[in-house]
Amino acid sequence: MSDLLHTALHAAKAGSDTPPAVPYSRPASPGTGGYPVQIGFVGLGAMGWVMAKNLANHRAAHVHASPPILVWNRTSAKADSLFEELGQHKVRVAQTLEQVVTECDVIFTALANDETVKSIYQQFVQTLKHTPPARNKIFVETSTIYPTLAGELDVLVSSVPHCHLIASPVFGTPSVAAAAQLVIVMSGDYRSKQQVAYMLVPGVGKKVIDLGGNIEKANTFKLIGNSMILGTLEILAESYTLAEKSGIAANQVHDLVKDIFPAPGITRYSERMSTNNFDGATGFSIDGGIKDASHIRRLTAVHNSPMPSIDIAHQHLITARAIHTGHVEAGRDAVEVLDWSGIVAGTRVAAGLDAFESKNVHGVVPED
Structure with a gap:
């Protein structure tokens, strides 16, 4: 409710000529099937750490009965430091990537380069092919990668039933991210974008730019x-x-x-x-x-x-x-x-x- 009120007040202040911060209608329900959405976050570098922190804080404050987000980083010290700062009610530390991909409904990735992104997603899919999900699972790739890699990842992820990928790179420095003023770009599956956009605005970013269904467009x-x-x-x-x-x-x-x-x-x-x-x-x-x-x-x-x-x-x-x-x-x-x-x-x-x-x-x- 507070998210909806914030959006309405923001729109009223901005005036009718200002595009909305989120270019999609609000989903009918906050989850997929009425259960609390479990969010995972993989990659806690300079940007990922701040984005995960803001996401955890926002959901704890504004989403009723939201479980702590599950975080994983290649070096565990980053995940441990986030847990120490926010506490067990906002963050859990995953021991493995397999834990993140099997337990979470929405998984954000913020990684350093194309090779790492590809490797992580291959591990995701390998795990899910052994333990196929019974309900929808959304992957949100926020890294800056070459556009054709987004297309490859889309084919890879969609080979698993109930799984969807959206490309969602962001504009802003870590200090901009800390102020939750990132500009977020999205392309890919419409319903997935719709759900994720309301998770990110206003807690992580100030607006979403929609680039349509061709998943390569956001990275371009x-x-x-x-x-x-x-x-x-x-x-x-x-x-x-x-x-x-x-x-x-x-x-x-x-x-x-x-x-x-x-x-x-x-x-x-x-x-x-x-x-x-x-x-x-x-x-x-x-x-x-x-x-x-x-x-x-x-x-x-x-x-x-x-x-x-x-x-x-x-x-x-x-x-x-x-x-x-x-x-x-x-x-x-x-x-x-x-x-x-x-x-x-x-x-x-x-x-x-x-x-x-x-x-x-x-x-x-x-x-x-």
């Missing part, structure tokens, strides 16, 4: 969106490098960014570049950035739609990772995980500057 859309973000990162990196070379202070450039590009993600990456803060532990790893850039470039080749800025950004990401790897191997002080805002290292070294230790942080560079 995600790559298009990430091309905009990556292209902006490249422009920021080049601009900060030019500012340093021409004697303009980084903090002044950052103030300008906040004035003319006041989007949270852009200003956050700008702040990282302006202060040499490239710790990816709470951001987006450069490995993930290179993976996404590679997917975007592959997509542009398939559709004969060149994106030169992404080609350049891809090279600068690789340059930054190579320098960071060299620092780690040499025992130099370096962050454990390099954020993809570290792309600026590629433009800096091309201009003859230090990769990660700009001297242009606190003031204007003195003129000769």
Whole structure:
């Protein structure tokens, strides 16, 4: 009821011309058959951990008799820390993937790369073919993967009776996720999208964008969106490098960014570049950035739609990772995980500057 009231109030405030946060009618009942829906969450990285936390908190507060969500991560410490923070009434820790896939009605996955996603789903299906489900089971794949992999997963999952897959990548950094302001994209089975959308909004995200029944479309859309973000990162990196070379202070450039590009993600990456803060532990790893850039470039080749800025950004990401790897191997002080805002290292070294230790942080560079 509180979800319904929230949605109604939000719509009333927004006005009739504003699209609804969820583009589907509300399901007739919150579950599938009148029993409490058991949710599972696989993958507790920087984004998955926050999404699972918000989902658990929201359901405990707003869904009557909702059981604790069942979480699993390759390294158990992440799952244990979530359990310690939220407690047994909101979270249970699964011992195996088999436990998640057999016990849960809706299973979210948030994983690092295509290879991991494919491996996890193969394990899901192998388990379910030995113990076929007796009722509907929905898989919600939120990772950024190449579109054709979503199609492969759909064929794999639908080979098991009563099982459905929706592609549901999200836009936003971990800090945006913490504020439950993610933009969620969905494609695939309509009824599954309808049910899952109301699980995620407003507890995990602020809106859902529906891309229709072709399951590959959501991941295509995600790559298009990430091309905009990556292209902006490249422009920021080049601009900060030019500012340093021409004697303009980084903090002044950052103030300008906040004035003319006041989007949270852009200003956050700008702040990282302006202060040499490239710790990816709470951001987006450069490995993930290179993976996404590679997917975007592959997509542009398939559709004969060149994106030169992404080609350049891809090279600068690789340059930054190579320098960071060299620092780690040499025992130099370096962050454990390099954020993809570290792309600026590629433009800096091309201009003859230090990769990660700009001297242009606190003031204007003195003129000769």
